[in-house]
Amino acid sequence: MHAFQLIAAGTPGAGTTFIAGGTDLLQLMKNNVIAPDQVVDLAGAHLRGITATSIELRLGALETMADVAAHPEVRRGWPAISQALLLSASPQIRNMGTMGGNLLQRTRCVYFRDTAFACNKRHPGSGCPAIAGENREHAILGASDSCIATHPSDFPVALMAMGAGVAITAAGGGTRVVPLADFYRLPGDTPEIETILQPGDVITQIVVPASEAAKRSVYMKVRDRSSFAYALASAAVAIEIRDNRILHAGIALGGVAPMPWRAAKAEQALIGATADAAAFEHAGRLATEGARAAGMNAYKIALAQRAVTRALMEAAHPTAETGVL
Amino acid sequence: MTDLNPTRRTVLCAVAGMSVLPDVPQNALAQTPPSHTALSVTLRINGADIARPIEVRTTLLEFLREQTALTGTKKGCDQGSCGACTVHIDGHRVVSCLTLAARCQGHEVTTIEGLAQGDVLHPMQAAFVAHDGMQCGYCTPGQVMSAVALVKEGHTGTDDEIREWMSGNLCRCGAYPNIVAAIRDVADHTPARG
Amino acid sequence: MSEQTNTIGHAIDRVDGRLKVMGHAKYAAEFANTDVVHAVLVQSTIAAGTILAIDALVARSMPGVIDVITAENAEKLHKAPEIQQAISFPLLQSNEVLFNGQHIAIVVADSLQQAQEAAATVVVRYRPQDAVTSMEGRDGDQRKPSKKLNGKFEIDSATGDFSSAFEAAPVKISATYKTPVEHHNPMEPHATIAAWSGDKLKVWTATQGISGTQQTLAGFFGLAENDVTVICPFVGGGFGSKGNTWTPVTLAAMAARHVKRRVKLEITREQMFFSNGYRPQTRQALKLAADRDGKLLALRHDGVIATAMPGAGEFAEPVALISRMLYACPNISTSHRLIDINQSLPTYMRGPGEASGSFALESGMDELAVALDMDPVALRMRNLIDSDASEGKPFASKPLAECYTKAAEAFGWSRRTPAPRSMKNGRMLVGMGMATTSYPTNRMKASAEVAMLQDGTVIVRCGTQDLGTGTYTTMAQVAAAELGVSPDRVRVELGDSRLPKAPVSGGSMTTASVLPAVQEAATAVREALFDMALKAKGDQWHNLDRTALTLDNGAVVGPNSQLGITDLLAQASLPSLSRKVEATPSDEADTFSRHAFGAQFAEVHVDPDFGTVRVKRWVGAFDVGRVINAKTARSQLIGGIVFGIGMALMEETRTDRASGRFANANIADYLIPVSADIPDINTIFVETGDPITTRLGVKGIGELPTVGAAAAIANAVYHATGKRIRDLPIRLDKVMA
The missing domain is CATH 3.30.390.50 (CO dehydrogenase flavoprotein, C-terminal domain)
Structure with missing residues (x-):
């Protein structure tokens, strides 16, 4: 793992990333898939809260998978969210992983996670060995000639079926809300770009309509x-x-x-x-x-x-x- | 609202009607002088404060195993896939290999060494011995820590529930049935919560 | 002997259980964590070729880095000792690359994090060559293994006339079965701490064989065996992967000498896939023929097995051995052929040979039963044999029929309706399948020392290993029973090469090898105490038959009186009385074929939409000889079945064909069973004992329950779905198809 600085606040930009639960980030850093110089610790950010009304469910980005899954209102009004979370990872990981982080979990494509292989997502232009390789786990929809990796998370699948939105605060402080359907980007020729997030953007909340x-x-x-x-x-x-x-x-x-x-x-x-x-x-x-x-x-x-x-x-x-x- | 179809339009409406979004990222994005890649930390582990200079990238697992003598917490995969490194932070089970030691300051860490009262085993430890919930013993501390948390979480309704909620702890020797029996034994002798 | 002291056969708690649940049992990487520097291995990213240059300039300049060792600056090692455990490639002795993931450099730094980061900066330039990355399309390169199988079995065999018998037979099947690369993945990654003191080397290492490690290191570094000390009191699982002295052990010692510091080298979980062997890929062609009553007439089993390129060693998985001895059949033909590929060296893995081989043979028997319209248990019963035709020797003991009967009864086999897809539970298809298991009963010579201290404590010293199998406990039980103390008065010392020598803990032979030595040494101590007591009692016990004496709770007990051991030893000014014994297998044992047997019964539920297979019930009845500890023995049986369930349903290391690199080299992508995959498992001991191998009557347990497990599941899946899956693992895509 590349040495880095852990800061409670910092300037977003190249070489900086955020850490919430850290369950995916630390794996990626240990495997040298990413090597940020600065990691901004979101632990102190006030991004908690689970609020359910007759109109919507709001999930603070730092709420853990375990807490959201167990929440009685979530189970009553949005059971697929609870189910998706409970079918994810392990109890330990669910105690750590967060809502925002789960949306941003990187693909489990074995070629992406082992730096001995080429990977267009990791090194744009280096090639995609999965296309002619071990691709039993890979995508059948939305893939491109440059990348056939899948998104690994369960929780956003439930969100997608319920028309959820993602609230994002930009580096400058402005906040916008984006439908989850518009949040992700298909690989096309730029598989390294996975979402619409800009440097410094932070997911603050997830909003799911009640119905x-x-x-x-x-x-x-x-x-x-x-x-x-x-x-x-x-x-x-x-x-x-x-x-x-x-x-x-x-x-x-x-x-x-x-x-x-x-x-x-x-x-x-x-x-x-x-x-x-x-x-x-x-x-x-x-x-x-x-x-x-x-x-x-x-x-x-x-x-x-x-x-x-x-x-x-x-x-x-x-x-x-x-x-x- | 009469339109119950959860479409993009609804989301946008709902959000537009929302009160104020959380205020936090300001904090995260303000410019402050960066600290260094090494720092001194004091962690509260098993009720004692342990101070060490560390590199920021040191995980809690490495802190325990390399910087202290608390080697009961095991490194099985270092990727969160096996559960051998399970500890409790503020009473919740987590994998210490994916936890930065520096982020544990101000929290209570409990490791396998903190479970027994002196020579008196925690009931879960005693049950693991009685039911032979182990073979090589390498995954055992993580299994025990997970099992203690599981009982506290209340996931002991059925043996299948125990199995599901112990599935974050791999055991290659295959002691699973005995581990389930040990947890069942403890659960049956633990007063129900509430 | 009282109930309290003679616990043989009882389900007593594992004596090291307390240490393990408290986190106090220390494994290799946990010794000496101060004053140690850290080594990290750099691995090749091509499968074949030559290293032109390794650029470690950046790495060497990084904070904390002490040195980077490559073939350029590594010390030249002596020739490997002529023992099977000594693995001599890759040890940085040349620039040749024979497989992807090969160790090509060692980075040593003050901290683990520094070493890891520096290792990632090392740049390697290669001259690549074409690599062989799969057995597919390479049948023209098949070759015979260069040595006998397991060092003693013929490579091919032929009894009778297979071809004519097969040709003439009324009922026959012919099928090809495939098993993939599987990795042991013990929970403890291999780790070594190496410390030099002048020309003496001490290592703490995770090994199934401290003696072999000692010999290997002594050989490579040109030292006397006694100048190498190997310590390993606990092993975090091995399953075969820690049987050899794999090169990271030697590399750790090399690095320690190079930087003149104590070095710790823990390989990562990912590196575990490239560093310490695996179960090789096999393709097995099987032909079975029978008369209409199910009597076997002809059997042919031809195994083609992948192995490494010759420069990296050779291992031949003996898949067809089980077909030579399991059933009565007059015409049997078997063969083993290898295909060399650019991958690291495969090795023994739980149930080596038999686990893969029985998948073919026992699936084939099920196919034959279907062809005969005969019950699979009845088919096996019809072909029972009480001698080993391949060796021309009687079996030392073989209660296999009883295993079938007891397991079938406990399982409720009679409720099974034979037609595929005929049983359901809700929407789930229910399948019941069974298979036979067998594994050789091995024993090698072993030494042990037993000491009685003045305070009545017994010490057992033996240079064996406890992989979690219960060796600490069973040794304590045997010594306690002989010396009339309760097992908690026995202190067992093992896992130290300075102790009396014992064999590698592999091939399910530790109990059969080590316990006789402990028993004989303890008997010798007891007899010596009797001698002393008879002498001390003088006239009082004059003319007394020594069989009237017993040892009980710290005293020699005779008619009407007793003599405390404390006094006895004190009077003789002896702080302790000890005897060391080397126990060797008898010549008589060689006149028998010695195997353990068993019957495996599995029930699976298959989702008809998704093809997911889940094991719902398991019953196994096992001929395990005499049980020493019912608790640890049962644990091992359960564990072996769990291992077999993994093999059947999910385990497969996949190779990226383009690069020859194992693609899913981590345990998020190489799946092993979790608790939710494992149902209640009912294990039945069929304890007829084996009077030939040892006086104690034990047989090995470790491998037996894994053998046959995959076939039992495959047969159950066929019963549930009507689909015969002949290549492991049985994942949903194959069941759906």
């Missing part, structure tokens, strides 16, 4: 072992059903794209439809429209479809099987 759909939201995660593993595919759904008709639907996929992947077409197809298996299977297929396999990850197309279908079934007819895979 009947959010109340019935479900997060379904499929992985290689029963716990403490990243998603091979996951689905977050938030649907409102009245008289067996779907009034509203939010659907997002995780583990299959460079960002939490909103399945807008599947959402639209569901609105007005009868809440039955045929509709849910159709939505599953639409959710992966445009998917492209890199080689070893072809199974993810069917897996993601089935995750969506199963999550919708679960939301419509709860059996408490969520995530117990």
